[in-house]
Each structure stands twice: as structure tokens, then as C-alpha cells.
Amino acid sequence: MHEHLWRPIWAIAVAFLVLGGTLWVIDPLNGLFSLLAPAASAKHAYRYPAIPVGLDSPAGQCVVCHSIEKHGPLRVAPNLWGIVGAPKAGSKGYGYSHALLEAGGVWTEQELNDYLTAPDKFLPGTKKTLLGLPNAVERAKLIEFLATLKD
Numbered sequence: 001m002h003e004h005l006w007r008p009i010w011a012i013a014v015a016f017l018v019l020g021g022t023l024w025v026i027d028p029l030n031g032l033f034s035l036l037a038p039a040a041s042a043k044h045a046y047r048y049p050a051i052p053v054g055l056d057s058p059a060g061q062c063v064v065c066h067s068i069e070k071h072g073p074l075r076v077a078p079n080l081w082g083i084v085g086a087p088k089a090g091s092k093g094y095g096y097s098h099a100l101l102e103a104g105g106v107w108t109e110q111e112l113n114d115y116l117t118a119p120d121k122f123l124p125g126t127k128k129t130l131l132g133l134p135n136a137v138e139r140a141k142l143i144e145f146l147a148t149l150k151d
Contacts, residue, residue: 052064052067053067053068053069054068054069058138058141058142058144058145059080059142059145059146062142065077066079067081068080068146068149069081070151074091074093074094077094078091078094079091080146081149082149082151083107083112083149084108084109084112084143084146084147084150085106085107085108085150086106087105087106087107088100088103088104088105088107089103097123097125097126097127099123099124099125099126100123100126100127103123109143109147112143112146113139113143115128116130116132116133116142117132117133117134117139118131118132119131119132
């Protein structure tokens with residue numbers, strides 16, 4: 001009788017391992033139970049080690065390259081904290097294009113609007129790879145948000 005009890009236990013164990021192995025192959029990052037019950041804390045799947053500050057703000061697409069927090073890290077592009085009213089090419093430690101270095105002046109809301117509409121037309125020779133933000137409402141929201149990033 002003792003040996004007959006082990007057969008169903010082994011069958012269940014083997015079935016569990018086969019099912020688990022199948023789910024592991026389907027979702028190798030999260031493992032066995034990820035498809036059965038999604039993690040409560042996994043609200044969004046981001047490919048960042050930490051969610052960048054401002055990803056859920058009007059500057060969401062900017063924070064991939066720029067940081068927006070005060071004294072934030074220098075990323076691929078300069079920090080945008082205090083950009084409205086700041087001198088052009090004024091961030092220390094960033095290699096600006098000659099066009100921006102020679103532009104002079106400060107970033108006004110109108111100049112930011114023109115720059116974000118079509119960077120190459122506003123400032124020929126810029127290193128900005130953005131083609132432009134064609135939606136005027138989105139640009140206005142972004143510039144309004146950037147204007148709040150100050151002391």
C-alpha cells in the first residue's frame with residue numbers, strides 16, 4: 001500500500017515540473033507563477049533600473065535623455081531644471097553644439113516653443129536629434145511644465 005501512495009505524488013510532482021518548465025520557457029524573467037498571477041507591484045513594465053523622475057509628467061518623453069530634478073544627474077542631454085530663463089548652453093559638463101554655444105541669450109518660453117517645433121530650423125547645426133513636437137497643445141503643456149521647474 002505504501003508504494004501505491006507514491007505513484008500519485010510522483011505524477012503530480014512531474015506534472016507540476018513540466019507545467020513549471022513550460023511557464024518558465026514562456027516567461028523566463030518572472031518565472032513559474034508570473035502568468036498565473038501577475039505581481040501586484042508590477043503596474044508597468046519599464047526597461048529602466050529605476051523609473052526616471054517625471055516619466056508621468058508632460059516631460060515624459062524628455063526624461064529619457066534629460067533629468068528634470070534639481071541637481072539631477074547629467075544624462076545623454078543636460079538637466080532641464082530651471083531651463084526657462086536660463087542661459088543657452090549654460091549647463092556645466094555638457095558638450096553643446098557650436099550652433100547653440102554661439103546662439104547666446106536665455107531660453108524664453110517663445111524660443112523653447114520655436115526650438116521644440118523644429119530644432120534644425122530654429123538653430124541650424126544643433127545636435128538635438130528630436131525632429132520636433134508638431135502638436136502645439138502638447139508643446140504648450142511641456143513648456144508650461146518646464147517653467148515650473150525652478151526654486
